[in-house]
Amino acid sequence: MSTRDGDGRGVAGGPVTDGRVADERVADERVRRWRLVLGGGEADGTGYGLQGQDGAMDGALTALYGKGDRAGRGRDRSAGLGASAPSVARWLGDIRTYFPSSVVQVMQRDAIDRLGLSALLLEPEMLEAVEADVHLVGTLLSLNKAMPETTKETARAVVRKVVDDLEKRLATRTRATLTGALDRSARINRPRHRDIDWNRTIAANLKNYLPEHRTVVPERLIGYGRASQSVKKDVILCIDQSGSMAASVVYASVFGAVLASMRSISTRLVVFDTAVVDLTDQLDDPVDVLFGTQLGGGTDINRALAYCQSQITRPADTVVVLISDLYEGGIRDEMLKRVAAMKASGVQFVTLLALSDEGAPAYDREHAAALAALDAPAFACTPDLFPEVMAAAIERRPLPIPDPDTPR
Incomplete structure (x- = not known):
């Protein structure tokens, strides 16, 4: 010392x-x-x-x-993985050893984008080595048609792991939030005391306010409906499956399966590019839904909405959720007319530019503004916010749009 x-x-x-x-x-x-x-x-x-x-x-x-400045000012930006499956497998093992899972997922995405490693994901040993996440699932789905039979089972196992993790994270809160919204949306006029909706009861009886007693005389009681097993709402999820919407397709498929498990909601799931495919009969397994999609291709929102419109039987009890970046390849004016017609009939219409953790992607701002003029807000939504958005739509109250700068 x-x-x-x-x-x-x-x-x-x-x-x-x-x-x-x-x-x-x-x-x-x-x-x-x-x-x-x-x-x-x-x-x-x-x-x-x-x-x-x-x-x-x-x-x-x-x-x-590469060997240069990783902030983007480097001299030599060449990379060293090459196209060798063994070297890639070793590299995947290395990054999982040295970096946390969140960093590994980012590096994997960069490797696929920068080094063109998508083809290697068609090999089972590669799939077994990667860190599975939503973005990897999107990549696998885009390769689905080119995937050899020897790889498909491994790919399904990777997708299943991600889907199961998402369901565990999202299902309980979604069911609880929407069950409460459904019960609140079913109002009754002779409620028991414990079922009285005091906020709405007071609002409905303000004309009976007695200033000398500083009280409202509730001539008309409004209450929450009692839970029942009958179908209360119809929900249609209409999902753009163009390549840029990969993460949104994954999350929407999981939410579709969760909604379909609720007896009080009738759920329909529709995916589209230039064609429209109804995957409702596969909603009991979101992995089947995902492998029923075909990421990439064009976009015909008008055709998809025409199909959804044809499936509506109870407009006042229907919520339509369009998940799209709004780059319309179909007939723009017809698309907007369909949205206006659905809203005029009583349908609650919601447009999500994305359903993912990444925020709003590139999107067609002109179409977003046109929908805003129809009082059909278009905004990006995180998976954690989605239950609140659906609850607000079910209760016909303002949607919880997260960012005041997003288009409305």
Whole structure:
């Protein structure tokens, strides 16, 4: 233990202070992190060499992002994975060893986009090595038609794992939220005391306010409906299956299966590109729904809405949810007329530009504005917000649009 003088320095040439050691360690750590960020040979001017696990992490990053500056100013952007399945398998194992799951998923997506590794996902050993997430499912679905039979079972197992995880995360809250909304939407005029909806009862009886008693005389009681097993609402999910909507297709299929499990909601699931496919009879298994889609191709929203319109039998009790980026390849004016007609008949119409965690994608702003003029808001929705959006639509109250800057 060293002796210190009044200003904290070591006395008589003793060891450096603990404070200086700590400062040097902080500086070393800062240089180390910059070296990992910058990548590249010759330590990119940092003078810091990477050893052990740091060197392995740097190698995994360099194989994907190149040897130059990883912030985008690099000199050599070549990557080192090549098209070798064994080297890719080793790389996948490395990144799962050195990085958390959230980072692994980002790196996998980048590898597919930057290095053209989609073809390798058609090999079972590759699928067994990857970290499964929603985006990987979207990639697999886009490759579905090209997938050999030897790979399909492995691909289904990967998709099933992601779908099961999503159902566990989303199902309970969705059912609870929508059950409450359904019960509240079924109003009765002779409720028991515990079933009285006091907010609506007071609003309906404000004309009976007695100022001298500072009270409202409730001549008319409004109550929540008692839960029943009868179908109360019809929900139609109309999903654009163009390539940019991959994550939305995955989430919508899971929500469709959850809604279909509720006896008080009659759920129909329709997917479309230039053709329209009704996948309602497969809703008991969202994996079957997903493999029934065909990501990519054109978009004919008008045709899809025409089919949905033909399936509506109880307009006042129907919610139609269009999930699309609104790039219409069909007849624009007819599409808008159909939306207007459905709303005029009493249908609750909702347009989601995306149903995912990534926010709004590129979308047709002119069509979004035209829908806004019809009082049919178009906005991006996260999976966690979707139950609240559906509850608001069922109760015919304003939708919880998350961002005031999104188009309405």
